[in-house]
Ligand SMILES: [Fe+2]
């Protein structure tokens with residue numbers, strides 16, 4: 417699925433469902449961080465007009481996702497907790513190239529975003545197929561579709577704007593790295609836990 421090297425064990429969905437307040441809190445902040453990441457890409461690359469327009473739409477959509485999650489939290493009588501540290505995303509950020517040319521850093525930042533969208537999409541799919549809560553199962557199905565579109569957008573921008581990076585080779589390196597990394601996860605009630 418989306419080129420991912422390792423799929424999530426469906427039992428992770430049971431862990432997630434055993435603590436909905438926690439997974440919803442973590443999920444809300446994932447959406448906020450996705451919006452922030454899109455805004456950062458806009459502010460750093462204003463010369464790319466179509467990227468600015470598409471990522472503005474994505475930033476708005478991610479904040480709409482944030483709003484949907486906090487609405488669910490409220491409707492169920494839960495409390496939105498503070499942002500959870502996301503070790504998985506921290507490890508991906510370390511893998512992103514920062515010491516090459518400006519274009520190399522830019523392309524890697526787009527691939528970093530595509531990678532997170534791909535895994536988030538896969539995790540939403542696992543939730544939609546395995547949790548017993550019907551409202552949340554259908555909610556996660558809808559989000560899975562949306563994040564799959566974001567994944568495609570980021571990967572296509574990397575292909576469009578590359579100057580000195582072979583995007584297909586670099587994307588395979590990302591998939592290989594992530595496939596190793598994710599082996600240590602799948603045990604906690606976080607979206608990337
Ligand atoms: Fe989202």
Ligand SMILES: [Fe+2]
Nearest residue numbers: 450533563566
């Ligand atoms: Fe997204």
